Amino acid sequence: xxxxxxxxxxxxxxxxxxxxxxxxxxxxxxxxxxxxxxxxxxxxxxxxxxxxxxxxxxxxxxxxxxxxxxxxxxxxxxxxxxxxxxxxxxxxxxxxxxxxxxxxxxxxxxxxxxxxxxxxxxxxxxxxxxxxxxxxxxxxxxxxxxxxxxxxxxxxxxxxxxxxxxxxxxxxxxxxxxxxxxxxxxxxxxxxxxxxxxxxxxxxxxxxxxxxxxxxxxxxxxxxxxxxxxxxxxxxxxxxxxxxxxxxxxxxxxxxx
Amino acid sequence: xxxxxxxxxxxxxxxxxxxxxxxxxxxxxxxxxxxxxxxxxxxxxxxxxxxxxxxxxxxxxxxxxxxxxxxxxxxxxxxxxxxxxxxxxxxxxxxxxxxxxxxxxxxxxxxxxxxxxxxxxxxxxxxxxxxxxxxxxxxxxxxxxxxxxxxxxxxxxxxxxxxxxxxxxxxxxxxxxxxxxxxxxxxxxxxxxxxxxxxxxxxxxxxxxxxxxxxxxxxxxxxxxxxxxxxxxxxxxxxxxxxxxxxxxxxxxxxxx
Numbered sequence: 231x232x233x234x235x236x237x238x239x240x241x242x243x244x245x246x247x248x249x250x251x252x253x254x255x256x257x258x259x260x261x262x263x264x265x266x267x268x269x270x271x272x273x274x275x276x277x278x279x280x281x282x283x284x285x286x287x288x289x290x291x292x293x294x295x296x297x298x299x300x301x302x303x304x305x306x307x308x309x310x311x312x313x314x315x316x317x318x319x320x321x322x323x324x325x326x327x328x329x330x331x332x333x334x335x336x337x338x339x340x341x342x343x344x345x346x347x348x349x350x351x352x353x354x355x356x357x358x359x360x361x362x363x364x365x366x367x368x369x370x371x372x373x374x375x376x377x378x379x380x381x382x383x384x385x386x387x388x389x390x391x392x393x394x395x396x397x398x399x400x401x402x403x404x405x406x407x408x409x410x411x412x413x414x415x416x417x418x419x420x421x422x423x424x425x426x427x428x429x430x431x432x433x434x435x436x437x438x439x440x441x442x443x444x445x446x447x448x449x450x451x452x453x454x455x456x457x458x459x460x461x462x463x464x465x466x467x468x469x470x471x472x473x474x475x476x477x478x479x480x481x482x483x484x485x486x487x
Numbered sequence: 488x489x490x491x492x493x494x495x496x497x498x499x500x501x502x503x504x505x506x507x508x509x510x511x512x513x514x515x516x517x518x519x520x521x522x523x524x525x526x527x528x529x530x531x532x533x534x535x536x537x538x539x540x541x542x543x544x545x546x547x548x549x550x551x552x553x554x555x556x557x558x559x560x561x562x563x564x565x566x567x568x569x570x571x572x573x574x575x576x577x578x579x580x581x582x583x584x585x586x587x588x589x590x591x592x593x594x595x596x597x598x599x600x601x602x603x604x605x606x607x608x609x610x611x612x613x614x615x616x617x618x619x620x621x622x623x624x625x626x627x628x629x630x631x632x633x634x635x636x637x638x639x640x641x642x643x644x645x646x647x648x649x650x651x652x653x654x655x656x657x658x659x660x661x662x663x664x665x666x667x668x669x670x671x672x673x674x675x676x677x678x679x680x681x682x683x684x685x686x687x688x689x690x691x692x693x694x695x696x697x698x699x700x701x702x703x704x705x706x707x708x709x710x711x712x713x714x715x716x717x718x719x720x721x722x723x724x725x726x727x728x729x730x731x732x733x734x735x736x737x738x739x740x741x742x743x744x
Contacts, residue, residue, distance in 0.1 A: 288648060291656040297595055297666060298652045300602045310591050314598040316573075321594050334567050337578050338554055341571040345557045360617050361630065362637035373618065373630050380619035391545060395555045399548040409554060 251475030508732030
């Protein structure tokens with residue numbers, strides 16, 4: 231792949247996201263961290279909540295060049311403002327040297343990213359909020375138990391099976407990465423989403439790991455964790471602890487032993 | 488926009504999707520229909536189910552050039568095979584003259600498509616399957632009532648408000664379309680998803696329409712419906728009736744009068 235464009239371009243990247251949770255913003259951070267590219271992270275500033283809310287406000291109609299956004303994460307780069315996580319990744323990948331700028335690989339990687347996000351981000355969120363995003367977990371706890379059971383028993387194995395298929399496929403090439411024989415942004419997507427899912431469902435993920443059916447998936451997870459820039463980031467204060475975001479741990483949503 | 492590339496290229500497009508429901512495949516169909524570009528639709532052939540299943544089979548590892556796919560819709564174009572609806576739309580739009588091939592508009596349109604699909608496709612599906620996709624509606628009917636209430640009261644108005652914001656924004660330009668002053672694929676996405684949501688929740692959508700808060704959204708819906716190619720398609724035998732797919736009508740999931 232070409233030299234990361236971001237190292238040549240001076241315009242700074244700005245990530246707008248909620249403070250206090252890794253959340254969807256964390257996937258964006260991992261791309262910058264792995265690429266070693268500086269970025270402004272509003273979640274770490276003093277005005278994180280009002281800044282984020284201002285983008286979502288009904289009175290915010292974007293500007294001359296950008297339509298309004300629906301929800302964070304939001305990426306600002308020069309005059310461009312975009313939202314939707316997979317869309318931000320699609321935009322950043324070639325600029326950070328983490329994916330091709332054109333050709334079939336763009337669409338293959340985008341579909342892999344979308345699928346992993348569906349399974350290990352959106353569906354994990356839905357385990358603790360199966361009825362209403364705007365209501366408390368405690369008000370949908372019984373439904374959450376049912377939804378979590380379906381996630382543990384059906385959905386999570388189904389998605390992990392798919393990721394293992396990607397690694398078994400010829401298109402993964404050599405080296406243990408998901409596509410094209412070298413690390414791309416979808417490997418970082420998988421790492422973050424599996425890490426979050428492990429936090430939410432530690433027993434379930436450990437059991438699936440021990441099944442031996444997804445060995446290459448977990449090997450990839452470990453390999454991302456050991457990449458120098460990622461390792462340094464994970465050990466730093468910059469990495470935000472999991473709490474009550476997308477990836478939450480409620481012991482009652484795991485299988486009884 | 489440039490002349491649709493598909494009119495110059497001879498390779499045929501093939502849509503692989505479930506038979507008997509409009510579903511996610513219908514959004515892809517509307518792009519071809521509006522553009523007047525021929526396509527093979529496996530859903531209309533004799534082997535629709537086995538063909539679709541063969542792509543999802545755990546033993547299917549794709550080929551030399553394409554990773555395996557997770558779920559339909561799948562698009563084949565020459566040697567390329569891709570899945571994930573928004574990804575298929577991203578690929579097709581510039582080829583069918585329904586979106587730019589490069590530049591900021593690519594990312595703005597992709598984020599709009601993703602948001603409309605989240606709200607009026609994925610979340611509508613979840614109203615009748617809030618607990619487990621692989622189980623019957625009848626086994627999650629009580630939870631479905633709660634989820635549908637949250638959809639009707641909170642989520643649907645929230646998404647329609649966002650679409651109205653897009654239309655109020657300067658970036659929509661003149662003409663009543665969502666982006667850039669001319670029809671793009673996201674207008675077709677909105678049409679199909681709103682049409683499906685109307686089928687599923689007719690009373691709710693009618694009530695929201697009458698509120699007068701989303702007039703431009705419903706005007707856009709009507710304008711798509713009157714486009715000659717779309718109108719001819721909707722009146723033809725090719726248009727599949729709604730049944731038990733994503734957009735289903737269960738009277739008990741609507742508000743009592």
